[in-house]
Amino acid sequence: MLQAGADAEHVDAAQHRKELPFLDFDNARFPIKGGLFQRRGGTARHDAVAWGYARGADSRGVDILQHCEVTGFQMEDGRCIGVETSRGPIRAKKIAMCVAGSSSRVASMAGMRLPIESHVLQAFVSEGLKPVLPGVITFGAGHFYVSQSDKGGLVFGGDIDGYNSYAQRGNLPVVEDVCEGGMAIMPVIGRARLLRSWGGVMDMSMDGSPFIDKTHIDGLYFNGGWCYGGFKATPASGFCYAHLLATDQPHPVATQMRLDRFMTGNLIDEKGMGNQPNLH
Amino acid sequence: MLIDHPLLGPRDAAEFIYLGDLSLIDRPDWQAEDAMQQFHDYGYLRDNPAGSHQELWYHEQGDRSWLVVTRDTLTHEISKVELARDVARERGRDK
Numbered sequence: 001m002l003q004a005g006a007d008a009e010h011v012d013a014a015q016h017r018k019e020l021p022f023l024d025f026d027n028a029r030f031p032i033k034g035g036l037f038q039r040r041g042g043t044a045r046h047d048a049v050a051w052g053y054a055r056g057a058d059s060r061g062v063d064i065l066q067h068c069e070v071t072g073f074q075m076e077d078g079r080c081i082g083v084e085t086s087r088g089p090i091r092a093k094k095i096a097m098c099v100a101g102s103s104s105r106v107a108s109m110a111g112m113r114l115p116i117e118s119h120v121l122q123a124f125v126s127e128g129l130k131p132v133l134p135g136v137i138t139f140g141a142g143h144f145y146v147s148q149s150d151k152g153g154l155v156f157g158g159d160i161d162g163y164n165s166y167a168q169r170g171n172l173p174v175v176e177d178v179c180e181g182g183m184a185i186m187p188v189i190g191r192a193r194l195l196r197s198w199g200g201v202m203d204m205s206m207d208g209s210p211f212i213d214k215t216h217i218d219g220l221y222f223n224g225g226w227c228y229g230g231f232k233a234t235p236a237s238g239f240c241y242a243h244l245l246a247t248d249q250p251h252p253v254a255t256q257m258r259l260d261r262f263m264t265g266n267l268i269d270e271k272g273m274g275n276q277p278n279l280h
Numbered sequence: 281m282l283i284d285h286p287l288l289g290p291r292d293a294a295e296f297i298y299l300g301d302l303s304l305i306d307r308p309d310w311q312a313e314d315a316m317q318q319f320h321d322y323g324y325l326r327d328n329p330a331g332s333h334q335e336l337w338y339h340e341q342g343d344r345s346w347l348v349v350t351r352d353t354l355t356h357e358i359s360k361v362e363l364a365r366d367v368a369r370e371r372g373r374d375k
Contacts, residue, residue, distance in 0.1 A: 104328035113325040117300065118353070163298045164353045166330040171281045171356075173294035206324045262324040275323050278298060
């Protein structure tokens, strides 16, 4: 993490015991020996982020058309020159796709197949509790994360279900797995009631890493494949995509995020899992 | 999500490991002229439809057979379950 420029401090178990006494340090299966602490990290209110960007874009002259579904792409001499929508055609010099979850559905309108499978990721919220949890706590072996919202509910989740899905809901085995992960690290949540659960649609890519690239069709660009790490990458992803759209060159930090990297052998497979989207 | 195994009856999907699109059953010919492109498309590109999807599931915690499941990715409704062996043979393979 430090080599990649992300601040991280090693913290030993003794320090954690002072600050997070409710963790199950002496768990027989997953004893806690220490941790990595990123002070700058935390949560952001996602609705506020979306509205903030929308207001910012709107104030800079961007037209945001709601209830307007893209139904096709207009092509001329092998070049993309616009989109067909449920509210009529829109011509453009450059057309930029950024529809994670539905990347394959939209790209297929341009005759493209992508190195992406859409998978469901479930998330959960408990009933409101008095402040108990500072920051965000994650537990690698259980692939579990938890934080506490302003309303007091614990927001937590874990693995994807593991099969292609656009249903925006998952199944019970994962609910059990996630709760087991939570109990393994902080059994204190055991008596809290589950208030709400839902599922989203993830662009799971073949190597677990995203794409910010031109397509093979002139005038058509693609940003997707962020798996379950898209929201936190929004500012950087948007910035790099804007750079690509404006200059037709990738931003220096995003040069690897190519659609053709599986052909050239330049995979960004951080986990070394291979071309199996449900393992990333 | 229950998968109605042709031999064993309905089993929870958690007994299985999911591989992916049925197209993975058709491994390209490594000696073809365009083998490189074919293997790339076979290994890395997917249709990923929102709707009816044929896919391969491995019954790891059961009889360790491979199944071809026809499932709607919008509703998770499973309309057909076959032994992969039977599907492969229908496609002209010997196993």
